Amino acid sequence: MFRVKAPRDFGSAMVIMLIGIAGLYFGKDLTYGTAGRMGPGYFPFLLSMIIISLGAGIGIKSLIVEGPPIAAPKLRPMFFVLISIIVFGYLMNFEIYEVPVGLEITAAVLVIIAALARPGFNLKESAIFGIGLSVGTVFVFKVGLGQPLPTPLWDASVQFVKSQMTGVR
Amino acid sequence: MDILSNLATGFGAAGTWANLGFALIGCLLGTLIGVLPGIGPIPTIAILLPITYGLDPLSSLVMLAGIYYGAAYGGSTTSILVNMPGEASSIVTCIDGHQMAKQGRAGAALAVSALGSFFAGCVGTLFICAFAPPLAAIAQQFNSPDYFSLMVLGLVTAVVLAHGSVVKAIAMILIGLLLGLVGTDINSGATRYTFGVSVLWDGLDFLPMVIGMFGVVEIVKNLEQPDTHRDAITAKFRDLWPKVSDVKDAWMPVIRGTLLGSILGILPGGGAVLASFAAYTVEKKMAKDPSRFGKGAIEGVAAPESANNAASQTSFIPLLTLGLPSNAIMALMMGAMMIQGIQPGSAVMTSRPDLFWGMVASMWIGNLMLVVINLPMIGIWVKLLSMPYRFLYPAILLFCVIGVYSTNNNSVLMLFTAGFALFGYILLRFDCEPAPMILGFILGPLMEENLRRSLVLSRGDPMIFLQRPISAILLVCTALVIALIVLPAFRKTREEAFQE
Numbered sequence: 001m002f003r004v005k006a007p008r009d010f011g012s013a014m015v016i017m018l019i020g021i022a023g024l025y026f027g028k029d030l031t032y033g034t035a036g037r038m039g040p041g042y043f044p045f046l047l048s049m050i051i052i053s054l055g056a057g058i059g060i061k062s063l064i065v066e067g068p069p070i071a072a073p074k075l076r077p078m079f080f081v082l083i084s085i086i087v088f089g090y091l092m093n094f095e096i097y098e099v100p101v102g103l104e105i106t107a108a109v110l111v112i113i114a115a116l117a118r119p120g121f122n123l124k125e126s127a128i129f130g131i132g133l134s135v136g137t138v139f140v141f142k143v144g145l146g147q148p149l150p151t152p153l154w155d156a157s158v159q160f161v162k163s164q165m166t167g168v169r
Numbered sequence: 170m171d172i173l174s175n176l177a178t179g180f181g182a183a184g185t186w187a188n189l190g191f192a193l194i195g196c197l198l199g200t201l202i203g204v205l206p207g208i209g210p211i212p213t214i215a216i217l218l219p220i221t222y223g224l225d226p227l228s229s230l231v232m233l234a235g236i237y238y239g240a241a242y243g244g245s246t247t248s249i250l251v252n253m254p255g256e257a258s259s260i261v262t263c264i265d266g267h268q269m270a271k272q273g274r275a276g277a278a279l280a281v282s283a284l285g286s287f288f289a290g291c292v293g294t295l296f297i298c299a300f301a302p303p304l305a306a307i308a309q310q311f312n313s314p315d316y317f318s319l320m321v322l323g324l325v326t327a328v329v330l331a332h333g334s335v336v337k338a339i340a341m342i343l344i345g346l347l348l349g350l351v352g353t354d355i356n357s358g359a360t361r362y363t364f365g366v367s368v369l370w371d372g373l374d375f376l377p378m379v380i381g382m383f384g385v386v387e388i389v390k391n392l393e394q395p396d397t398h399r400d401a402i403t404a405k406f407r408d409l410w411p412k413v414s415d416v417k418d419a420w421m422p423v424i425r426g427t428l429l430g431s432i433l434g435i436l437p438g439g440g441a442v443l444a445s446f447a448a449y450t451v452e453k454k455m456a457k458d459p460s461r462f463g464k465g466a467i468e469g470v471a472a473p474e475s476a477n478n479a480a481s482q483t484s485f486i487p488l489l490t491l492g493l494p495s496n497a498i499m500a501l502m503m504g505a506m507m508i509q510g511i512q513p514g515s516a517v518m519t520s521r522p523d524l525f526w527g528m529v530a531s532m533w534i535g536n537l538m539l540v541v542i543n544l545p546m547i548g549i550w551v552k553l554l555s556m557p558y559r560f561l562y563p564a565i566l567l568f569c570v571i572g573v574y575s576t577n578n579n580s581v582l583m584l585f586t587a588g589f590a591l592f593g594y595i596l597l598r599f600d601c602e603p604a605p606m607i608l609g610f611i612l613g614p615l616m617e618e619n620l621r622r623s624l625v626l627s628r629g630d631p632m633i634f635l636q637r638p639i640s641a642i643l644l645v646c647t648a649l650v651i652a653l654i655v656l657p658a659f660r661k662t663r664e665e666a667f668q669e
Binding site: 008009011012015016019023026027030031034035036037038039040041042043044047048050051054055057058068070071073074077078081082084085086088089090092093103107110111114115117118126129130133137141145146147148149 | 220223334336337339340343344346347350354356357359361362364385388389392393559560562563564566567568570571574575578580581582583584586587590591594595596598599600601616617620621624625627628629630631
């Protein structure tokens with residue numbers, strides 16, 4: 001029977017072939033045209049076919065030539081980093097009673113989730129660090145770079161300070 | 170003198186206070202991120218790319234150039250002091266640079282590398298002035314078939330000169346080309362691979378891709394490494410003055426490295442990595458006592474550092490004149506230019522001379538700033554080096570994520586970022602270098618367009634690529650390059666070269 005001699009190459013062959021097949025499958029409805037009058041499907045078809053054949057080549061070689069094993073993936077770092085990115089996107093667009101959650105809280109949440117990616121998680125330390133970074137990012141991105149990011153807490157405090165100052169006058 | 174008046178235009182455009190400020194900020198930020206252990210120039214540029222978005226084209230290019238040089242400088246600092254190369258181009262510097270640092274000559278190594286790089290930067294700038302206009306003139310003769318063949322040559326050489334498996338790298342380029350086609354086809358108006366997602370109609374966004382695949386993957390990669398105590402060797406400002414004997418030993422290697430790097434940088438597929446490896450090998454071959462190398466030979470720092478800086482300078486030449494990025498960093502630069510509405514190529518020099526020469530001038534300014542401002546700040550960079558990673562990575566991640574999000578406040582982009590991060594991670598596990606993919610991604614639409622136009626011209630006959638002289642020459646070169654990889658003798662030297 002087949003024995004995979006170079007697991008890393010075999011794995012990459014699978015990924016590469018999968019992409020090529022996806023390219024063919026999802027491009028199947030595009031008009032192919034002719035070389036002289038290329039349709040939108042011509043170049044993608046060409047590319048997908050070459051990708052599949054290269055993948056197949058790597059795959060066949062991986063059955064013949066010995067190669068290094070795949071290093072065991074560590075799931076924890078990748079998992080929490082990905083989660084933190086997705087949660088960030090979700091929270092930034094999330095509104096409570098038409099008030100966006102905003103950059104301040106979202107940034108601190110991202111830092112805390114990201115901190116879970118390492119062993120030895122310390123909630124207190126991460127929370128303090130998250131708040132510090134959150135203040136920093138508001139200054140860099142909102143005040144410094146003027147990006148149009150929702151920052152309700154910052155806006156409220158600016159408003160508050162302004163109202164106090166006019167009140168004094 | 171043509172060169173002088175061109176340079177005057179450039180310095181006039183880039184020398185405004187605002188642009189000098191952007192160059193300075195770029196250098197500082199580039200060094201700040203670049204000095205962090207394990208983060209090379211590609212992730213550094215990717216991470217910092219969003220902050221240049223809001224600026225006008227010239228300022229953003231000036232800042233990007235600053236970031237690039239800052240990143241390179243930061244990388245050498247880390248190599249010398251901690252022995253942790255961020256990218257292939259600084260591996261060579263580690264060999265002798267870190268040995269020098271261990272012997273208490275960290276200051277000399279840093280100074281020689283900075284001053285050598287500055288000299289190389291000056292020469293590289295002159296190289297651009299001398300070679301860019303004639304090359305751009307040649308490029309104006311190019312037609313669609315010639316451009317297509319040029320891109321084929323560029324992509325193939327980029328693969329051969331990079332490290333890792335050639336077949337995998339070609340596959341990655343093709344995957345990049347395919348991803349570059351996502352969006353609305355300009356000729357037919359048909360949408361391709363958009364899955365009904367409206368964000369994709371304009372094509373896959375560049376930023377989530379590079380930040381996911383380079384920025385985030387880099388963070389995860391570093392997180393997987395066990396916590397090691399990083400022994401940063403401290404260097405103080407007063408130690409930075411190299412001894413007379415050091416200067417005596419270093420100046421010839423600096424000149425040799427600069428020339429070698431300048432030439433290798435122009436080649437499609439060349440660039441900093443190749444240049445530093447080649448310069449190190451040359452120095453070792455020329456040395457009276459090669460056994461000193463690897464034990465703290467100053468030539469082993471001076472030559473490759475000058476070479477990689479010269480090459481990073483001159484590798485802008487194919488990008489700015491032919492519109493051909495020769496490596497992943499240049500692909501990032503090209504992506505940044507395209508976001509600013511500039512299509513790099515021979516037309517830029519004639520239609521926007523202020524932009525072209527301004528950028529050239531800003532390269533020199535960036536190099537000068539590194540020496541004058543960054544070198545005295547060495548103490549701060551060293552402090553940063555010894556900062557624990559658990560504080561660094563959430564900050565970097567936050568910066569990456571906000572950068573992507575702020576481009577259009579759309580949370581779908583975050584899903585793309587996460588998706589590309591996962592994809593990049595899987596590729597890493599399977600030993601696939603993701604850098605060539607960026608090259609393909611940037612060139613995808615251009616390549617299709619030129620292929621299509623060529624075949625319309627020839628009514629579908631592929632022989633057109635061989636009938637046109639320029640295209641034929643380029644394809645013959647491509648065939649020679651492919652023949653070189655297949656030939657076992659060359660293959661062996663290539664493997665040996667990357668082993669060192």
